[in-house]
Amino acid sequence: MNRRLGKHLGLLCLLLAVGLLFACSRKEEDTPKKGGYASIIIAGSTSVQPFAEKLAEIYMVKNPNTVVNVQGGGSTAGIRAAQSGIANIGTSSRNLHPEEKGLFEIPIAFDGIAVIVNPKNPINNLSTETLRAIYAGKILNWKGLNGVDHRITTITREEGSGTRGAFEELVMEKLEIDPGCIVQDSNGAVRELVATDPYAIGYISIGLVNKQVKAVALDGVAPSVKAVKEKRYRFFRPFLFLTKKKPSGLTLHFICFVLSPEGQRILAKEGLIPASIIHGESDLCRQQTSKEEKN
Amino acid sequence: MSAADIKRREKLIQRIFLVIAFSSLFSLFLIALFIFVEGLPMIWKVGLKDFLLSTRWAPTKGHFGIFAMIVSSFWVTIGALLFGGPLGLMCSIFLVEFASPKVRAIIKPALELLAGIPSVVYGFLGVVYLVPLVRDYLGGPGLSLLTSCIILGIMILPTVISISVDSLVAVPDSYREAAFSLGATRWQATHMVTVHAAKSGIITALVLGMGRAVGETMAVIMIAGNALKIPLSPLDPIRTMTSNIALEMGYASGLHRQALFATGIVLFFFVMALNLIATAFARRKRLK
Numbered sequence: 001m002n003r004r005l006g007k008h009l010g011l012l013c014l015l016l017a018v019g020l021l022f023a024c025s026r027k028e029e030d031t032p033k034k035g036g037y038a039s040i041i042i043a044g045s046t047s048v049q050p051f052a053e054k055l056a057e058i059y060m061v062k063n064p065n066t067v068v069n070v071q072g073g074g075s076t077a078g079i080r081a082a083q084s085g086i087a088n089i090g091t092s093s094r095n096l097h098p099e100e101k102g103l104f105e106i107p108i109a110f111d112g113i114a115v116i117v118n119p120k121n122p123i124n125n126l127s128t129e130t131l132r133a134i135y136a137g138k139i140l141n142w143k144g145l146n147g148v149d150h151r152i153t154t155i156t157r158e159e160g161s162g163t164r165g166a167f168e169e170l171v172m173e174k175l176e177i178d179p180g181c182i183v184q185d186s187n188g189a190v191r192e193l194v195a196t197d198p199y200a201i202g203y204i205s206i207g208l209v210n211k212q213v214k215a216v217a218l219d220g221v222a223p224s225v226k227a228v229k230e231k232r233y234r235f236f237r238p239f240l241f242l243t244k245k246k247p248s249g250l251t252l253h254f255i256c257f258v259l260s261p262e263g264q265r266i267l268a269k270e271g272l273i274p275a276s277i278i279h280g281e282s283d284l285c286r287q288q289t290s291k292e293e294k295n
Numbered sequence: 296m297s298a299a300d301i302k303r304r305e306k307l308i309q310r311i312f313l314v315i316a317f318s319s320l321f322s323l324f325l326i327a328l329f330i331f332v333e334g335l336p337m338i339w340k341v342g343l344k345d346f347l348l349s350t351r352w353a354p355t356k357g358h359f360g361i362f363a364m365i366v367s368s369f370w371v372t373i374g375a376l377l378f379g380g381p382l383g384l385m386c387s388i389f390l391v392e393f394a395s396p397k398v399r400a401i402i403k404p405a406l407e408l409l410a411g412i413p414s415v416v417y418g419f420l421g422v423v424y425l426v427p428l429v430r431d432y433l434g435g436p437g438l439s440l441l442t443s444c445i446i447l448g449i450m451i452l453p454t455v456i457s458i459s460v461d462s463l464v465a466v467p468d469s470y471r472e473a474a475f476s477l478g479a480t481r482w483q484a485t486h487m488v489t490v491h492a493a494k495s496g497i498i499t500a501l502v503l504g505m506g507r508a509v510g511e512t513m514a515v516i517m518i519a520g521n522a523l524k525i526p527l528s529p530l531d532p533i534r535t536m537t538s539n540i541a542l543e544m545g546y547a548s549g550l551h552r553q554a555l556f557a558t559g560i561v562l563f564f565f566v567m568a569l570n571l572i573a574t575a576f577a578r579r580k581r582l583k
Contacts (some may be wrong), residue, residue: 046545106582153436158521159354176353179363179523182438182532185516185542189436196427197436 044078207271462496
């Protein structure tokens with residue numbers, strides 16, 4: 001009896017030891033080896049994340065021996081991560097608040113925000129004032145808007161989300177979003193709900209609008225990449241890369257890849273608006289490119 | 296090996312197990328410590344009254360009232376109990392008193408399977424099937440208190456059933472035989488004698504089911520709508536305390552983060568109260 005117990009304990013210890021061994025080896029893998037390969041961490045906005053992942057993937061293929069880790073967390077977390085230096089690059093899908101300034105801001109692209117309704121909804125156009133009144137909880141019924149006598153299901157994003165932050169800034173001005181609004185925690189969830197609920201209204205990135213939902217025109221302008229480029233559609237926000245100091249080394253190299261014609265083409269293919277169209281060429285990478293040419 | 300050696304070894308093994316047993320207690324202590332350390336300063340700053348009794352939650356603008364969420368958590372728990380309680384109780388009575396061994400052999404493993412389904416699957420099924428049903432036939436946005444109660448009612452079934460089955464099985468057969476000898480039918484014996492004798496165990500089952508309902512997060516985020524208002528009808532969307540934490544955790548920093556930990560403190564007391572009630576009932580049964 002005693003011996004068997006001892007055997008079991010021995011087995012347990014063995015398992016623990018193996019577990020520890022694994023834990024150790026994992027940890028070693030995570031830290032970059034000197035001279036082996038270099039790595040940078042990008043963290044922040046969940047709206048920027050899929051695009052950053054795509055860019056990182058292509059960058060790593062072109063530059064073996066580099067590792068670009070892309071993490072989520074949200075715009076606010078991305079700003080914090082850049083401030084504290086936890087991440088080499090923090091990402092944000094909204095403009096920085098006055099108290100968050102002081103970081104090095106690099107807009108990598110712009111993203112339009114589209115207001116979407118169910119395809120069955122006859123409405124095609126909304127004025128900013130009406131949209132604001134709907135989200136402030138002052139218009140509760142579709143009747144005055146499209147004739148259908150039914151309560152509006154208003155869908156918003158969670159507190160802290162960059163998309164919500166941008167929507168508040170662009171549409172709500174000083175009013176607050178009504179607490180009775182339904183809250184969903186991703187662009188995809190908002191789209192899914194609008195696609196299934198004929199009385200719903202929500203807002204998502206232009207690049208994510210598909211056939212399941214209908215994007216309405218705001219103040220007479222239909223949302224499209226083209227309309228943003230021509231500066232007719234004013235509901236867009238920047239996708240920002242944030243660094244604590246002026247970027248250098250691998251961080252700069254990656255940022256310059258993102259701002260290069262190739263990087264910008266990748267972003268445009270995913271439905272974003274290239275940064276250069278609105279902000280003009282950035283001179284951050286001029287030195288870098290000339291240096292590369294010399295090499 | 297001498298007798299003293301064996302004795303010493305026995306002692307050592309006992310100690311090892313004691314340490315291992317205490318490690319779970321230790322982690323509970325650490326969890327409690329951390330949520331209090333992180334959350335209390337915020338309650339101190341905002342004030343207990345403004346934190347617990349205000350319905351205005353806008354952390355980025357400096358408002359931290361969780362009253363609407365406390366009310367929502369309360370209602371969703373009661374609602375889940377209304378759906379899951381009777382269903383679970385009847386199911387366990389059937390399993391113990393009426394089912395043939397063959398039927399029992401099918402139902403019991405099925406129930407265990409129900410317990411093993413991840414909550415995100417319940418949430419997904421809720422969004423895809425139940426939400427449109429509620430929206431089309433009862434009105435409202437579909438993401439609502441009612442939908443959450445139904446889904447949570449199903450999710451607490453395994454907890455309610457397994458514990459009330461145990462307490463019904465524990466009722467000595469002599470009780471039933473005595474009832475039969477007085478001419479009682481099977482049903483009369485069940486509801487007049489057996490269920491009565493197992494009462495404290497059944498209440499424990501219901502209270503633990505409530506604990507499960509309060510704590511459920513993922514499924515509730517998906518089907519409750521997460522609106523920040525006190526629900527005025529079962530068709531209104533709600534946000535519970537747990538879903539508030541999970542929803543905003545990724546974005547929170549500073550005071551906002553502390554406020555989420557403080558929400559955790561309230562939940563901690565909520566669940567602790569439920570567990571104390573459950574143990575109190577369980578103890579009463581043993582004293583009898």
